[in-house]
Amino acid sequence: MTEMLNVGVAELKVSDNSDILASFGLGSCVAVAIYDPKKKIGGLAHVMLPESRGKDHPKVPGKFADTAIPNLVDRLARIGARPKCLKCKIVGGAQMFEIPGSRNKYAGLTCGPASHIGARNVDAVKMALEKLKIPIVGEETGGNHGRTVKFDSCTGDVEVSSIHFGKHTL
Amino acid sequence: MTDAMGGKQLSELQIDALREAGNIGAGNAAIALSQMVNKKVGLSTPKASLIRLTNVPELVGGPESPVAGVYLNVSGDCSGSILLLLEEESAARLASLMVPSDLDVPEMTVVKRSALQETGSILSAAYLNALGQFTGLLFKPSVPGFAMDMAGAILDYVLVDLGASEDHVLVVETDFTVSGVKILGHLVLFPDMGTLSIILERLGVPFD
Incomplete structure (x- = not known):
């Protein structure tokens, strides 16, 4: 039976049951939807940070781009998905605030606008996908607005909605 | 909240002390607001609580609800961040109080956004000052950032900016009434782990 499953921050979920996988209110996080179109199997990761920096995070693999994507695949x-047939769509990575002189502990920066963590998340996701040779067939990233993602794991359709720019499908 | 606090757990006494510090901060913020709008500001007894970061959007109607957020980094003796969240309608009412000539313009003008940004900055500074006097610590707020967007998106940015080490935050929920106009605001303090230890020590309720 088709259900709407919420994929929260740092979570990842898969479905072979035509479920809708949703992440609400993405800011600088990136939603990574990977699916096998013929097998109608898909999964969504709600990535929060670019890299685990070699730390082993078996409890929350969905948190980092470099651990979330291999884990999701x-x-x-x-x-039952075939690794060679996988396709991917990515959404998010916005820069919600611009604060001059903002520190960002994770980035280790003491100056500069919060280190554009959204853009770095997107870059890290792309690198991880490239490593596994998974093509990106749809993308809506960057900007400075929040987004909600609803991923149809059966069709691969990704519905993106935002307060300022309405709703459309990737 | 064991793992959130780096293996430490807050006692009832510590939560009470943090509540009291939050109440004093909110009271000071209300005085600042009163001076800004030159009107009498009523303040409900602020609620202070430690809640999971992922639950913060629920305070303002869920991750997709439109809110105004004013965000500042905090440095000095302590580090962390502070966020003022206003529900869309409260934000509009507050902005109208600040920019009365725009009363008939329904949408957020640049001037109104700027007024809200400044309000957030002043309220946060008043809150931090009170907390600073109470604890004898120096809190230095940065210049403010402003966004009107989904609550979840604003929170997720703050979460990432914090380095994602904490997942509980100190929320002071305040209900202001300005000349009969109800404005619901949430001041959320995100102390870094080290900072929380320092504050608790100053409040006389250190971790064991």
Whole structure:
């Protein structure tokens, strides 16, 4: 039965059951939707930070781009997706605030606008996808507005909605 | 909240002390607001609580609800961030008080956005000053950033900016009434882990 499953911050979920996977109110986080179109299997990761920096985070693999994507692909393969047939759509990575002189501990910067963490998330996601040779067939990233993503794991359609720019499908 | 506090757990006494500090801060912020709008500001007893970061959007109607957010970084003896969240309607009412000539313009003008940004900055500074006097610590706020967007998007930015080390935050929920106009605001203090230890020590309720 089709359900709407909420994929919260740092979570990842897969479905072979035509479920809608949704992430609400993405800011600088990136929603990564990976699917096998013929097998109608898909998964969504709600990535929060670019890299785990070699730390082992088995409890929250969805938190970092470099751990979330291999983990998601692995879980998709386990429920029958074929790694070579996977496609991907990515949404998010916005810069919500511009604060001059903002510190960002994670980035280790003491100056500069909060280190454009959104853009760095997007870059890290793309690198991780490139490593696994998964093509990006749809993308809406950057800007300075929040987004909600609803990913149809059966069709691969990604509905993006925002307060300022309405709703459309990737 | 064991893992959120780096393996530490807050006692009832510590939560009470943080509440009291939050109440004093909110009271000071109300006085600042009163001086800004030159009107009598009523303040409900502020609620202070430690809540999960992912639950903060629920305070203002869920992750997709439109809110105004004013965000500042805090440095000095302590580090962290502070965020003023206003529900869309409260933000519009507050902006109209600040920019009365725009009363008939329904949408947020640049001037109104700027007025809200400044309000957030002043309220945050008043709050931090009170907290600073109460604890004997120096809190230095940065210049403010402003956004009107989904609550979840604003929160997720703050979460990432914090380095994502904490997942509980100190929320002071304040209900202002300005000359009979109700304005619901939430001042959210995000102390870094080290900072929380320092504040608790100054309040006389340190971690064991």
